[in-house]
Amino acid sequence: MTAGSIVLAQPRGFCAGVRRAIGIVERALDLYGAPVYVRKEIVHNHHIVAELVKRGAVFVDSEEEVPEGAVCVFSAHGVSPGVRSAAADRGLEVIDATCPLVSKVHQEAVRFARDGRTVLLVGHEGHEEVEGVLGEAPDRIVVVETEEDVRRLALPDDTPVAVLTQTTLSFDETAKVVRALRARFTDLLTPGEDDICYASQNRQNAVKDLARRNDLVLVVGSRNSSNSLRMVEVAREHGAAAHLVPDESHLDEAWLHGVSAIGVSAGASAPEILVHGLVTRLAALGFDRVELQRGIAEDVVFSMPGRLADPVTGRVPRTPLADEAPLSPGGAA
Structure with a gap:
């Protein structure tokens, strides 16, 4: 196979909310010992x-499965x-790892519903x-x-409405839906x-650039990761062949035929170790030149809950900025 190059997206991988959530589970295990129960996948x-x-x-x-x-x-x-009420009824020691940006959407839903608006x-x-946001005001x-x-909504066009969005959507596709809502409701x-x-927008913007510069875009992420799937869609919409790669074992070598340049990114819940694995596999297949895309350097940090403070010092551990050292340009090592 002809030697080729890899462009690593910047930014890629863990966002502040994901780092915080994983850190919360790790800290809870340190403080309370195993087992610590987690409702649904933490990320x-x-x-x-x-x-x-x-x-x-x-x-x-379900919280009903927790002793x-x-x-x-x-x-x-x-x-x-x-869910919070059910957990309280069971006397559970709840530690909330909800991303602060998701919590903001919950608060907005409550506020708009109290104002008598229909929340779209x-x-x-x-x-x-x-599902979590819906539960704030299901009616x-x-x-x-x-x-x-939007066209099928059984609401008069003069209904007082408010628009909120899931945090991990495609920015471009969501903008189309919001424009349709603005055009319909007065x-x-x-x-x-x-x-x-911010992390979804930054990663989607980086993928757009990768799609314009490379023959193929690979996004590291799990199949149930909404933001990772949106990144694949964005790459395809901007002209590149693109695939989701849960880890290097899912790489299909047929994708590489006729390809000389590959863009590699990772969803906001994908750890850097999986990017390392994919880049190493690609290097073995001839894609051994690695460069780092110019992009936004993220420095957002969300603090952990106060109840996870050190029992002696009272200090709350700081969530790290990154999960691991990033790959260096110039090689896969």
Whole structure:
């Protein structure tokens, strides 16, 4: 195979909310010992879940599966008030790892619903984040995913509405849906800031650039990771062949035929070790020149809950900026 090059996206991989959530589970295991129960996957990545299981985390689908009085961590995607109530009824020691940006959407939903508005939540029906927000005001929140959904809404055009969005959506596709809502409804409010998180926007923008510069774009991420799937879609929409790669074992060498330049990125819940693995596999196949894309350097840090403070010093551990040392340009090592 002809030698080729790799361009590593910047930024890629873990966002602040994911680092915080993983750190919360690790800190809870340090403080309370195993087992620590986690409702749903703490973040949508198979490697992270498997590593935490090795440390003593137990992942469950419902708070009802957690023994009464046990420690239970809520995932980064957030939960509904009903879940919080059920956990309280069971006497669970709850530690909330909800991403602060998701919590902001919950607060906005409550505020708009209390103001008497119908909340139109742009998102994917059934996604954990959407289910959590829906639970804040189920009688006043309607999920819309496409422009066609907007046309089918059984609401008068003068209905007072407010628009919120799932944080991990494609920025471009969401903008189309929001434009359709603005065109239809005469009394429409949106929050002061866009709900799609900074990390999703930054990674999508980086992938757009990769798609314009490379024959192929590979996105490291699990199949149930919404933001990773959106990155693949964005790359395809901007002219590149693109595939989701949960880890290097899922690389199909047929994708590389006729390719001389590959862009590599990773979803916000994918650890750098999986990027290392993919780059090493590509190097063995002839793609042994690595360069780093010019991009935004993220420095956002979210603090951990106060209840995880050190019992002696009272200090709350700081969430690290990165999960591991990044790959160096110029080689796969």
